[in-house]
Every structure is written in C-alpha cells, then in structure tokens.
Amino acid sequence: MSAKYEPKTPITLAPPRDDPITLEELRSADGMSLNRGGQVLTHPQGIVFDVTGNKAYVPGGSYHVFAGKDASRGLAKSSVKPEDATAEWEDLGEDEKKVLDDWFTFFSKRYNIVGKVVKA
Template sequence: MSFEPKQKVNLDPPKDDPISAEYLSKCNGKNPDYPTYVAIKGTVFDVSGNKMYGPEGSYKIFAGRDASRALAQSSLKEEDCRPDWYDLADEHKKVLNDWHTFFSKRYNVKGKVEGATNT
C-alpha cells in the first residue's frame, strides 16, 4: 500500500475534539446537513470530498462509524464494521495501522470518538 497521495493534500492541523458515537452515526454520507466521517482506531477522519464514502459509493459501509475491524480484515460486511480489533491476528493489525496511516495523509482529522477504547 502506498501511503503518499498522488497529489499533495493540504491538511488542516489534526483536531482532538470529542465526537459522540451518536453524532458520528449521523455523518454517514446520507444527510447533506452533516459531513461524511469514517473513524479508525477512534480517530475521526472527514472523507466528505470522496464520493466512494457517499450513499452510492463502494465504501459507504464505513461512513458514519468506526470501521476499524472491517478495514483490518479488508471486509465490506456490515457485521465487521465495528471498533474492536484487539483480538485480530498481527497481520490484520498491521493492515489496520496501514489504513490509519493512509487516511491520515489524505483526510483531515476532526477528533476522537468519545469514550473510544480502541485507540
């Protein structure tokens, strides 16, 4: 996985704002009044500019939730879109860390999921 974007992305300084799970769930790409967010390991990324996370996108399953486990397992299954990942094999944990790095080079960090224990 290449971590560097093809074109330079000017990112805002990462924020550390608490974001409730309830608010995150509203940021699922379906409501134009809310941004589109994906959380990985408790970190909330703003993916609003990427149609892949919108209602018709291939990755819409990840929008509005902490999808750590699904990303670690390269899964698009609803039941895998959850924050817990500690019990995964080391190779899946590496994949998850790679995704976190990939997102952090492309999307603004908006905060942390309130009460997240999977950081």
Template sequence: MSGKFEPKVPVQLNPPKDDPISVEELAKANGADGEKCYVAIKGIVYDVTGNKAYQPGGSYHVFAGKDASRALGKTSTKAEDVRPDWQDLDDKEKSTLNDWITFFSKRYNVVGRVEGATNME
C-alpha cells in the first residue's frame, strides 16, 4: 500500500493548521479572480490553489470552496453530490473517501477545519 498515493514529484508540505474556517470563508475560496482555492473533506480544509483542475473552468472546480466529502466518496462531479454528509455512504464509497483523504494529505497543505463541521468521523 505504501506508495499507492505518493505524488510523482515529492511535495514539501507545511505542518497542518487547525485554524477554524467558516463555511462562508470556505465558499469564498473558490479560485475566482486568482483568489485562494480550498477543498474540504470530512471538515479538513486543503489548499488546492496551485492545481488548475480546481480553478474556474477546471474539471474539479465543482469542489472548490466546498466540503466535497460525499462527491469524492461517490467519485462524482455532479454539483448535487458536492455536500459534506458522507456517513450514509456504503463501505466501498467510504473506503474511496478515505483514499481521497490520503491522496489530498500527500499533496496539499491543510489550512484549517470547517467551523462547526459535524462530518469529521
């Protein structure tokens, strides 16, 4: 399993932050106008600013500024699936969601946690 999610090019990450980020702040971090671009998974906020796929017009922009837990677990890019709730996913989808957390944690800095998140575990 080691190496399965390793980036092709090593990434130097900052120590994870535990700063509270409001849902409103998260929503503003959608990459528009060159601003920061964040994606949350299970309430953990990742800075994906440097990845064009999350910027406006990118294939994963639907996740920008949101907690995309459900959509990632379902491997969906449908806007209606981009929601924080994931607890009712089946075991395979939950495993997929955890794989995404591993993937993100090896590539993107953790900049905080969604304030009041109830979907962390």
C-alpha cells in the first residue's frame, strides 16, 4: 500500500468495529447534536469512521458538510457542496471511484472504524 496515505505521526487505531448504525443515528452525529459519545461521524461506502478531534468536521469546519452523512459522492467528486454529500456513488466514473477508494484508504489510516450503516 502506498506510503503517501500514511499519517505523518504514527496513530494507534482500535480494532475495527462493525456495530450497526442507523441513518438516524448517523444524522445525529453531525457535530451539532453529538449523541454517540461525542463522536462526529462520516462514512464512505457505508463504513462509519470516528473523526472526533478533527476540527474540519465540526460546525464551521471545511468538511462539516460531511459530518453525520454518507460522504461518498462528495469525496469521490472532491466536492463540499451539500447536494453532493450523499450516498450515491455507483454511477460515477472509474476515476472518481478511484478517488473514493483513495479517501477510504486515507480515512482507514487515521480514524477508528466504529460501525457500518444499516438501512431501515
């Protein structure tokens, strides 16, 4: 795996969890009403990462649009437009899907995986 995604400072991550997280629970972790133990969550492709401590995801932060949402499309398109903070990514081109995969690798080296979104 490419070293370009390695954090500058080594990070010790907890073992990944596969706790089921509903869309409602995910929405409640938007940085405004932190109902999951103070976590701000985002998830590419259904995997939920705990991005607590990264000020980019709190209100006013550059990536707050992704907090409490499925960030897949926005990450793939390198877009922080609210309308792109959606789960729909399957229709994207191969280049955008590669970008999404790169984001997943980036996240997985920095943030704990705390669960997986379950559809109601």
